[in-house]
Amino acid sequence: MRIGITCYPTYGGSGIVATELGMELAARGHEIHFITYANPIRLDPGTPRIYYHEVEVSNYPLFQYPPYDLALASRMAEIAEWQDLDLLHVHYAIPHSASAYMARAMLAGKRRLPYITTLHGTDITLVGTDRAYFPITKFSIEQSDGVTSISENLRQQTVEVFGVQNPIHVVHNFVNCDLYRMAKEPHEGRPRLLHISNFREVKRVTDCVQILERVRKHVDCELWMAGDGPDQSAAERLAFELGVHDHVKFLGKQNHIEKLIPQADVLLLPSRMESFGLAALEAMACGVIPVATRVGGVPELITHGQDGYLEEVGDVASQAKRVLEILTDGALRNRLRWAARETAETRFCTSKIIPRYETVYRTILDGAPRG
Numbered sequence: 001m002r003i004g005i006t007c008y009p010t011y012g013g014s015g016i017v018a019t020e021l022g023m024e025l026a027a028r029g030h031e032i033h034f035i036t037y038a039n040p041i042r043l044d045p046g047t048p049r050i051y052y053h054e055v056e057v058s059n060y061p062l063f064q065y066p067p068y069d070l071a072l073a074s075r076m077a078e079i080a081e082w083q084d085l086d087l088l089h090v091h092y093a094i095p096h097s098a099s100a101y102m103a104r105a106m107l108a109g110k111r112r113l114p115y116i117t118t119l120h121g122t123d124i125t126l127v128g129t130d131r132a133y134f135p136i137t138k139f140s141i142e143q144s145d146g147v148t149s150i151s152e153n154l155r156q157q158t159v160e161v162f163g164v165q166n167p168i169h170v171v172h173n174f175v176n177c178d179l180y181r182m183a184k185e186p187h188e189g190r191p192r193l194l195h196i197s198n199f200r201e202v203k204r205v206t207d208c209v210q211i212l213e214r215v216r217k218h219v220d221c222e223l224w225m226a227g228d229g230p231d232q233s234a235a236e237r238l239a240f241e242l243g244v245h246d247h248v249k250f251l252g253k254q255n256h257i258e259k260l261i262p263q264a265d266v267l268l269l270p271s272r273m274e275s276f277g278l279a280a281l282e283a284m285a286c287g288v289i290p291v292a293t294r295v296g297g298v299p300e301l302i303t304h305g306q307d308g309y310l311e312e313v314g315d316v317a318s319q320a321k322r323v324l325e326i327l328t329d330g331a332l333r334n335r336l337r338w339a340a341r342e343t344a345e346t347r348f349c350t351s352k353i354i355p356r357y358e359t360v361y362r363t364i365l366d367g368a369p370r371g
Ligand code: GMT
Pocket: 011, 012, 013, 014, 015, 017, 092, 120, 121, 122, 123, 150, 173, 197, 198, 202, 273, 274, 275, 276, 277, 278, 279
């Protein structure tokens, strides 16, 4: 198939899933055309059958807000025509789904261009429920030829919040288990906690610092914080106030997270909301044990006490207690890390998940046209 993929090409989870999906599909023989405003960060430039088409937005003085959605729709339509695309697959509903709707309408009568919308989380749970975006988000999801959601929890929320009637296929996040592997040797230095995110409010990054401070009362350990975003300075300030700043390392954005993760023992994911928790899955594939919150779709990934731990949002005492148990009980740590790897391998590796997207594509291409 010839597939156009649109996503946020940045460090958010939806962009990572879209990019890795494109690369996996290309490896399976499909031709993939990324249509985005920048080259997706995890895209391997030399990958065969992968193409990149930049969306350029002119910024005339009259435009207080440059109309990216329109530039994207125009680009989608022309690339679909020039490259003979079979379908568009957009990741994160806002505004990509609405642009795809416009592109499909532009080509109506000339060629069929179905579009699939994959819902990732904050497009539904935060941004989509903002009154300014609600009607267009609902409309463009309902108009999609196919809709997928990265967890059952997100599917239910989409139905509850938006009342959409069309089927939503749950296709969980995935991980390349050949790339994300367990370390062969124990890492050097002190026991290490790791957090990976875009440091937005929903991630509760300061909880990571509080957990470190509590654990450090018993075990000499350190915290690595990968990524960056608006709440980094709050985390840095708290680390200083709690006297643990010498034990927290801010690493900034990382391009090869698969090399970083195996150097940790525990992955902290204290989010207020998480539709799936891709970072936890990547950690589990590396045998790094997740201590996360019991929110959204995270329980679809982590089984409490079996391959990680789930605690309540904001309960840093319980999360710290779990980390301490992992760091001080070697037998427990060993059991959990192998179980985490097994979960990633048996339920969420690419060979299990990518065919599900292919099935969605085929069903839509074989079905009756819309729009
Ligand atoms: O919140 C983020 O980390 C970014 C966000 C996105 O859409 O870019 O991530 C969402 O999509 C990820 C990939 O599907 C999921 O694993 C994350 O759980 C989800 N984030 C939230 O729901 C907060």
